[in-house]
């Protein structure tokens with residue numbers, strides 16, 4: 082019940098999923114559920130959104146005539162039931178019964194209850210053949226597949242789209258001794274220096290080293306930008322979009338004097354809490370970065386800018402339904418202004434590391450190419466693939482990092498993939 086309502090808010094109103102699944106302030110239908118039902122609701126929503134184009138295709142191939150325009154609520158009931166039948170390890174008959182009950186409960190949909198029953202029962206019977214044919218349908222919405230194909234070519238676009246069907250594994254960044262922690266946590270040491278946990282369902286805080294602040298959760302790709310600074314001992318660095326603080330923590334543990342700038346006070350609170358657990362220190366400044374004025378020019382800036390987040394669809398499958406091309410264009414414009422502002426805050430010879438978790442060149446390669454065309458006082462410092470063994474394929478011809486979920490093959494029983502990230506180094510001449 083809650084799942085189909087929340088799905089409606091994502092798909093019809095473009096409401097991001099995270100906020101609605103917040104235990105304190107989330108959607109009332111979700112908050113009314115028990116812990117176990119909340120977990121099931123999250124699993125249903127993630128499976129539904131991850132496979133939505135394929136579920137929609139399967140449902141419409143089984144309907145002689147499309148559902149009427151006014152039956153959106155019914156469509157969401159069917160889609161969440163189909164996700165359970167096709168992609169979740171839950172009893173199919175319970176999913177069918179619940180969907181029929183939901184149709185009966187809503188006066189607008191009551192007349193469709195028999196259809197819901199027949200359609201979903203057929204889906205249970207034909208499950209294997211539906212799944213077999215599902216690969217004929219793009220796993221991501223067409224608008225996104227088109228943008229991926231234009232940027233990466235058709236074959237790579239499909240590999241990236243397929244990779245986003247897998248939930249992201251959990252990666253950790255450790256303060257020190259990655260080999261030792263890999264052994265203790267039975268994790269795989271990745272070429273980024275991150276640790277990847279084996280399939281994990283427990284609670285993160287119960288893992289060894291969490292309460293001692295020895296590590297934090299951070300996708301392998303997200304750990305790359307801070308590492309691009311090299312030696313940071315004694316350097317003054319501002320992290321301009323800092324919360325929840327994964328990169329601030331890296332900069333602080335690399336020995337920098339860090340100013341963490343964050344405009345959202347809720348997120349700044351989380352950043353402070355995270356730093357406290359990790360026993361790392363940074364000056365936290367709660368402000369819009371455009372109003373941030375350090376007392377003296379800085380040695381460096383990390384600008385991990387707000388973006389369309391299309392590189393994080395493995396963990397946020399709602400992104401492809403809440404964001405679109407106009408958001409990418411708008412965010413690219415904001416990032417272009419942010420990076421120009423960041424360049425005013427560093428000293429001559431200082432660097433700005435620019436990064437974000439978008440897969441779209443408009444927010445990465447293109448944005449930097451436009452900046453370099455316009456500014457002769459800024460140069461790009463090429464990242465040397467020889468410094469990044471195992472990640473050479475993620476460094477483009479211009480010396481920028483471009484990771485995608487299709488990179489980093491699975492190995493030794495550990496999942497593959499990493500977030501889509503763009504990162505580059507700019508130096509002020």
Ligand SMILES: C[S@@+](CC[C@H](N)C(=O)[O-])C[C@H]1O[C@@H](n2cnc3c(N)ncnc32)[C@H](O)[C@@H]1O
Nearest residue numbers: 322323324325326327328343344345369370385
């Ligand atoms: C992609 S997240 C940053 C993630 C962070 N760097 C990390 O590694 O944990 C972007 C952050 O920038 C903040 N932000 C967005 N616009 C901002 C602005 N104009 N000034 C300061 N912070 C901003 C958002 O509130 C959000 O916390």
